[in-house]
Amino acid sequence: MERTPEIFEKIERYLTNQLSPEELIDFEREVANTPELQKEIETHKALHDILNDQEAIEVKEKLIKVSKEVKKEESSFARSIFSSPLRIAATIVVLLGVGTLVWNTLDTTDELRDLYVAHYTPFPAEDNTRGEINTALQNIMDDYNKGAYDSVVTALEKNTNLVDQKELEVYLGVSYLNTNQEQKAVLQFENISANSRYYEASRWYLSLAYLKLKNTKKTTQILEEIIQYNGVYKDNAARLLRALKE
C-alpha cells in the first residue's frame, strides 16, 4: 500500500474520532476489505499511543545529553593524560631515538620479542556485508584479511579520506605494526579519539607497539590503563602485564 498524505489524514481523523458518520461507515468498510490498511492503522495507533508519552521521551533525551557530556569529560581527561604538550614532546623525543633516558632499555630483546609474539593477535576485520562498501575499500579489507599489510599501508596512505572511517584507523595502525613501522603505529593509535568505539582496541595495540619498541615502561603504563578501563581487553592486558613483570 502506497503511503500518501490522504491516507495518513484519514487514519488520523479515524483515530481521533473526527470522521463523519458517513465517512466512518465507508472507511470501516474499506478497512475490513484491506488487510494492509488494517496494519497501517495499527502502526499509526502504536505511534500515537507510545509517542504521546512526552515524559519518557524527555528522559531519554536527557540521558543522551548526559552521555555526551560524560564522554566529553572523559575525552578531555584522556587528552590531558595522553596528549599534553609534554607528553607529545616526550613521544617525539622518543620517536626520534634521542631520548635514551626515557627508555627502559632492558637487554632482554629476545624475551620481549617472544612476549610480543605470544600476545599479538590481528585485530579482526569487521564483517562488511551491508552492501555499501566500495571497491577500493573492499580491496583494502581483502588485503588486510590476507595479511598483506604492505598493500594496506600503501592504499590507506594514498586514500587518506578512507582512514576517517574509524575501523580503518585501527587497520592502518595494525598494518604499521606488522610492517616494522612501530613509530608510525604509535602515532596512529595515539590519534584515535577516546570517543571512538575502537579506543580500547587502539590502546591495546598501542601497548603492543611499545612492547615491540622495547619500551616496557610505556607498555606497562598503557596496560594498567586498559585494566582500569575494565573493558573487553582487560584480560589480555592483565595477562601481558603479568608476563612482563615475570
Added chain:
Amino acid sequence: MSNIDDQNIIEGIVAGDEAVFKAFYKKNRKYIRQYILKNSGNEDDVEDVFQDAFVFIYQKLKTGSLELRSPLSTYFYGVSKNIWRNRLRKNRKLVVTEEIPEDTEIIEASIVQEIEDKEREHVYRKHFVHLSDACRQVLQLLFEGKSMKQISEITGYAEGYTRKKKFECKKHLIEMIEQDPIYQELKATSENK
C-alpha cells in the same frame, strides 16, 4: 549504597533532575557496558540498553509500581541484563548459555515479561529522538492531539506546509521503525502467535 542514598536518587529521577541522571549514569554505565561488551554488544548497544532500562525504571517509579527489594543499582543492572538478553535472543545471536543469573531474585517473572513487552516502545522512541528538531516538534504536537491549524499557529508554518511536513516526518519515522531489526523480529513473533 544506603537506603537513604537510594531514596535521594529515586526522588531525583522522578523529578527529572539532570544532575542525578548524570551521577547515576556515571556510576552504573560501566557495569552495563562490561556485560554487554562481553556478550556480543557494542558501544551503541550499551547506550541504548542503558537508556531503555532507565526509562523503564523511571516509568515504574512515576506510577509507583516499583517494589525495590534490592539496591536501585542492582535492580537497574538486572533490568539492563534482561533487556540485552531479549535483544540477543531476538537477533538470534544468543550464544551465551548462561543460566538465568542471580537477578531472578531481583527481577520477578512478571517484570521480565513487562520488560519484553516494552521493546516496541523502545524502538519507537529510539527513532523518534533521531528525527530533526522540526519533525519532532510537529509530530509531538500531532501526538498530543493538536489540529493542523493549532500546529501551524504554534510552529509558525503555513497550514499547507505543516500538513506536508507532518506527512513527510511521520512517513520517515515509520520507515525507520520498520527497518529496525528488533521491530522486524517483534513483528515476526507477533504474526507467528
